[in-house]
Amino acid sequence: GGGEQKASTSSAKVGLITKTETNPFFVKMKEGAQKAAKAEGMELMTAAGKFDGDNASQLTAIENMVAAGVKGILITPNDTKAIVPAIKKARDAGVVVIALDTPTDPQDATDALFATDNLKAGELIGQYAKGAMAGKTAKIATLDLAPGITVGQLRHDGFLKGFGIAEGDPSVVCSQDTRGDQAKGQEAMENCLQKAPDINLVYTINEPAALGAYTALKAKGREKDVLIVSVDGGCTGVKAVKSGEIAATSQQYPLKMAEDGVKAVAAVAKGGAKPKGYTDTGVTLITDKAVQGVEAKDTAFGLANCWG
Amino acid sequence: MAVMEATLPRRIISTPTAGPLGALLLACVFFAVNSDQFLTGGNFSLIIQQVMVVGTLAIGQTLIILTAGIDLSNGAIMAFGGIVMTKLAVGSGLPPVLAIVAGIAVCAAFGLANGLLVTKISLPPFIVTLGMLNVVFALTHIYSEDQTVTDLPAALTFLGQTFKIGETNVTYGSLLTILLFLFFAYVLGQTAWGRHVYALGNSQEVARLTGIRTQRLTISVYTIAGLVYGIAALLLVSRTGVGDPQAGQTDNLDSITAVVLGGTSLFGGRGLVIGTLIGALIVGVFRNGLQLMGVPSIYQTLITGILVILAVTVDQLSRRRTR
Amino acid sequence: MAVMEATLPRRIISTPTAGPLGALLLACVFFAVNSDQFLTGGNFSLIIQQVMVVGTLAIGQTLIILTAGIDLSNGAIMAFGGIVMTKLAVGSGLPPVLAIVAGIAVCAAFGLANGLLVTKISLPPFIVTLGMLNVVFALTHIYSEDQTVTDLPAALTFLGQTFKIGETNVTYGSLLTILLFLFFAYVLGQTAWGRHVYALGNSQEVARLTGIRTQRLTISVYTIAGLVYGIAALLLVSRTGVGDPQAGQTDNLDSITAVVLGGTSLFGGRGLVIGTLIGALIVGVFRNGLQLMGVPSIYQTLITGILVILAVTVDQLSRRRTR
Amino acid sequence: MTPVLQARGLVKRYGHVVALDGADFDLMPGEVLAVIGDNGAGKTSLIKALTGALQPDEGEILLDGKSVRIRNPLEARRLGIETVYQELAVAASLDIATNLFLGRELRKPGLLGTIFRKLDKKRMREESANHMADLKIGLRSLTQPVESLSGGQRQGVAVARAVAWARHVVVMDEPTAALGVKESGQVLDMIKRVRDRGMPVVLISHNMPHVFEIADRIHVQRLGRRVAQIKPGDHSMAEVVAIMTGALQVSEGKSVVTDKDAAEAIGL
Amino acid sequence: MTPVLQARGLVKRYGHVVALDGADFDLMPGEVLAVIGDNGAGKTSLIKALTGALQPDEGEILLDGKSVRIRNPLEARRLGIETVYQELAVAASLDIATNLFLGRELRKPGLLGTIFRKLDKKRMREESANHMADLKIGLRSLTQPVESLSGGQRQGVAVARAVAWARHVVVMDEPTAALGVKESGQVLDMIKRVRDRGMPVVLISHNMPHVFEIADRIHVQRLGRRVAQIKPGDHSMAEVVAIMTGALQVSEGKSVVTDKDAAEAIGL
């Protein structure tokens, strides 16, 4: 990383604050930011929350970055509302703040937003599932993130919307939090199957949870007749789509978000105008078994554009 | 003083695992009444599979807690071990078995490092393992580059295979976990090393004055615990079929919960590893049973919290009665 | 035996906070050399703002650890308190000051509950507060419906306001935190209650035999700690400007880290609350300094882990030398 | 004369061990009563029951002839009963002065004390120094933590505390066990002085010379019961030891040999 | 005759307290050597230094005339030195038999023992029963945890362990302090029997009658130093006490009064 080089007064600094340290999604984001920063001759500083939803650490990171004299901060907010006052302070101090991946609430609390629409990502996968089920009576398990985390909520809501059902619909027979963790996803699926052995559609918050679900289904010999759909688009996930373990996933583009973000800050540093508004970095449904009426790309495209 | 003979039922009640065992049975009865799917061989096999990783971690945790220590780094060490064995097995051309050995050895090495810091510089175990937690966590992510390792050779997933006992599928991993518990029950109860661990937990000074090499003993405990975490890593890998850098982040507290629910004292010197197995099962039964009953996640958390307290309360009250 | 008079420097070295203080100063020197922005009044004011929430939680944690207990639920209690005061202030028409009082009272009530469970049923504090952690976490999410509470009245964010000392902006919250530390240093060192807390931590049996009402004392400690968590909740709310149901999830371990880095023994009966302040500052200085140096975040985790161990090592070795 | 402190039929069981098996107890005004008995005879259990440190399963306790329930050591203390426990009830990390005043600290006069509840450490230190000097226990500094003292010095602190605060009865469970010859002598002197103030003292001791030197009466405990109450003058040391071990029995004030071999072995 | 165990100029400081201030020590073959001194005189520190439990800052230790460094209690034990420490080195939650064999457990014969390293609990229990019976300490069960014993019973366990294992020297720091008259007598008998086996015994005690009954020689410790070595026959108890407290000094085997008042006070 760029941290090895000592703080030099010559190059302008840009900060990247991700939700957590460890999700490959954010690792890819850092990679994109690093590449762009190098190209622009800027120094990148990074920080992260300690867990999904950790607002305090992000707040501290913003303060420290402002103290370190960054030109701009790119942030994927853990708490879309709670972070707003801190962002306002940073902007008051003359720092450009761009939200990546997740909008703040209100959205105009940041100078700009480079993001995918998580609700849309969920909707796509919901529509796909609806088509793929082809009129069969669905028995759905949703493997969600954790209580109160916006992304998880948006994707879940989007899925239901795309599938055409409301929260509390009886076809959802099992809902469980997994923290996006593979082992927890597996355990949740095992218990769901114990509870409702006839589940035939599984929505998961991300691909690790999906793979956990797959492992649980395989142990029961049910992996062939249950449809698993997911969101994220990491390389492991797309590979799993290719090999048929997961039916489809909504792919997002963290690398592009971060690259664009750094470039925008660099432009400001060079005296250009501040970035504005919402730039959709796009979401694509990846599957090799496309269904009518839902636009999708195949896994070859997915693998070429995946992260992680 | 007059002497009353201890009758057999009295004896059973006064063993330290009686309370936890009672709590476990009560929980089973409750869920059996409230869910049709609970009381099946398959479901129990499932619960054991679900608790085997934390249960195995909790064996190492029990050893350390018996010496009046504590280990906050065990989940992180396990995650690192899992990444090492899977990365080596998939990427390096090393035979899978050697990769497994290397992964377990790395875990033992971190255990050794904990032990050395605790003894040679006399640092409190809590702070050593808290620091180690951060160190190992960071190393895991740096070494794995946050990539999940997939397409594992069969040797690494063998323990996830099942065999049949009657109608029920049981994984080799579950069997290994049970064997590990029996092994450590034997070691703690029937060997000199085990007795010394208890003596050390009672009082380090007393153990030292009795001529026990307390430093060597402590180091051996932490190293063996590390080794057990390595086995837990293998169990985890075989269960999930991947090497996952995100694994184990809440397992430190979960393993401590299992140990304490099993009746082992956090002040050291008192407790049984079989109690830990029961403690791990209590947690697993609750999670499984509540889910079968269709309780939403957040209420599961609520109920688990209440029941952790309740289980220990039952244990405590049952002990008080026999006093 | 001959008696040597303790010379003044010798005395300073032998106070339990000397080691932590040394570690803190060393860290400051290091970062001052390695970053231009570190050694400014503004930056120090920032660090204090950043540690004030965990620092205040750590005051309560210190009280409990001094009694040989531990509190894993403090972050969760704070989060709940924060939600209660913000929801009441925003949604219920209650005057903001009453909302604050209600929030603090709720925290104190949870502290009381912890205390009652620890004393009346003699449960181990670790397990009580672990259960309570789950319970309060769940209640927070249920009560808040997972919504962040915004648009707070001024009374709730007043402590986030700044005033000037010389050139430097200082928040009222920072000031309150410092005052709290001084207050508890006084209470622990200069009042009978404080002395009794130490006696209790030395040995509950000894305290009981000396005629201290150990149950009442323990309950008062947990309740007061809860009250302090309530103040931490207010500090948090004023700092972030919102009521956040996700807050505080790692603050339990962070506050314990601060206490231990400050030289307080986890076995109870030994330690100073001022040490805790130093411990909290050590953590804050590292986070801030490493960030200013531009160290990538995963390496920050790595270095923090190493330095936690190192700081305690320095402390331990400095004590050994004076022996 | 009504006994100051009295017990009837105390029973205390630990699991299947019966520590007290219907023990009686009588302490007369102004006397030094020695309680003797083999290890495990239930002496400590008896005085713990009398001082609120444990709750007997059965039996009655009377103070000045009135039935009382002493639910905890604090209540005993309020009733003016001070105890030196065998396990040395001192807080290891606190200093001597703090230990002496633990649970009844002195506060500064004036507002500092009433509102700020500030301790008057200086005065407590001074008074502690006086108490310790009374006992003639040499200590370098009253501010050193008790854990850094030798076993005997620690015992001295516990004794000094009990004597300083007692208003009604002083109970001491083997106070001289860890003390040197000089210090033991000082504790015995102290006990005499307490008695001379008119306050009765209960002394548990295994040291027969001490018992015979100081006790007005001896309570012999055996197998959880009082088996005899005797006056030191009426019996020789060897006889008392024989009663303690069960070789002799006392009936109506006279000794009766029950275990011939044992009695011979001890030379009667 | 070369002394069995010898020390020259031992110094041990705790912060600014000097526990040992150039202490010498000599133990002759086959003798019972009593070490006496006031509380805090450094007796425990001295024998801890001799048995590896603490490292002296200065000074030399010689075993059978050869300079040795005893770095820990295990080394002392290997050299055949067994110690009963004042703090009762017993593990509270373990049972009596386990405590007696702690650190030198017996394993089952055959494969069970060599490969499976299985303890022979039955044999350890039996042998423990024998050792405890030797000491005539009555115990209901050898499987009860030590923490449920009375103070005296616990002390008995520690003494029994030391005597059972010693091969070269037995060191006892106030072994009878918590013991009853009968049990004390048994420990003294035990010490005599150990001496009769030809093994020297170091006995720290504050009980002058015991010391005069059993000691062949007396080492008087004062202010961290040995101030005298005397034979019980040569001096009266009062004189010895006076030496201990500094009222008398011994030069060339004869007592010299140094503190006239003090000497008068004790009736010399």
Ligand SMILES: Nc1ncnc2c1ncn2[C@@H]1O[C@H](COP(=O)(O)OP(=O)(O)OP(=O)(O)O)[C@@H](O)[C@H]1O
């Ligand atoms: N907490 C306890 N748990 C179990 N048994 C106990 C407990 N306390 C005492 N006992 C048992 O009760 C009996 C009486 O003990 P107690 O301490 O009263 O004897 P004692 O006369 O004071 O002996 P000593 O002279 O050795 O101090 C002993 O057999 C002891 O083992």
Ligand SMILES: Nc1ncnc2c1ncn2[C@@H]1O[C@H](COP(=O)(O)OP(=O)(O)OP(=O)(O)O)[C@@H](O)[C@H]1O
């Ligand atoms: N760990 C320690 N830390 C500080 N001071 C100590 C320590 N151990 C002993 N001392 C001090 O050293 C001196 C000698 O203590 P030691 O225990 O050797 O005396 P002793 O002769 O055994 O006394 P006693 O007859 O009371 O057992 C005492 O003043 C004591 O306060």
Ligand SMILES: [Mg+2]
């Ligand atoms: Mg007793």
Ligand SMILES: [Mg+2]
């Ligand atoms: Mg001593």
